[in-house]
Amino acid sequence: MCRWLAYAGTSVVLSDLLYKPEHSLIDQSLHSRMGVETTNGDGFGIGWYGSDAGTPAIIRDTGPAWNNRNLREIAGHVRSPLFFAHVRASTGTAVQQTNCHPFRHGRWMWMHNGAIAEFHRLRRDLSLAIDPVLFPSLEGSTDSEVMFYLAVTFGLDQDVPGAVARMAGLVERVGRDEGVEYPLQMTIAVADGERMWTFRYSSRHASRSLFCSSRADAIRALHPDLDFLRGVSEDTRLVVSEPLGDLPGVWNEVPESSYGVVQPGWDEFRPFKPEPV
Structure with missing residues (x-):
């Protein structure tokens, strides 16, 4: 599967987090300690919001992150208060640029680690549930992108936790109708330029x-x-697939079946449960 990093807070140069930590995301692309695969070399992507917090910029590539000179160059010159970074290990879909994370629609940015079990069997029914107006925006062939556009269909603009819960509910219903016992495995990050939401859930209740x-x-x-940490605000938060180092007191495991929201002034974690559609 994949490894990802989501940052929100005081504006920083991306390379400070992508490259400098002891167990940085770039290191994880080669030497993941907690992922399903040790190596995550099937592409990468970064997305960030500028000072106007409008539509995010995104770059994606199909090669491995650990030796990409363009990524190092860009990361050393881009500063952002909210950015995503993702290194991919394909679960069966093609290694192509449109299948790399993060995904973008308007002001929204989305990335995912996990899988829809037996996606090749469920893909048609799930894709047909996407709003027809949104369907032309679907570019790749991954379950992650289908999940994103289902969440947009189910009201991401109005209610992020509710939209993700309805997406998860549909995936589980369609999966179980097809005899898939544990259809969904997900850790997700989604942002609108001002706030960031993260989710940890799986049908088996044993999430990544x-x-x-x-x-x-x-x-x-x-x-x-x-x-x-010198000069960053108390609101600054990192959410990561695995810790960027071994320092005690820095990293806290996100509770199973929960979601969190990070925004100026406060952050919190709440229980997450799929909703029927």
């Missing part, structure tokens, strides 16, 4: 790993020598 950073002031008290 996901961690959130502690408050910046608490980390500074424990590790005053961390250069990255």
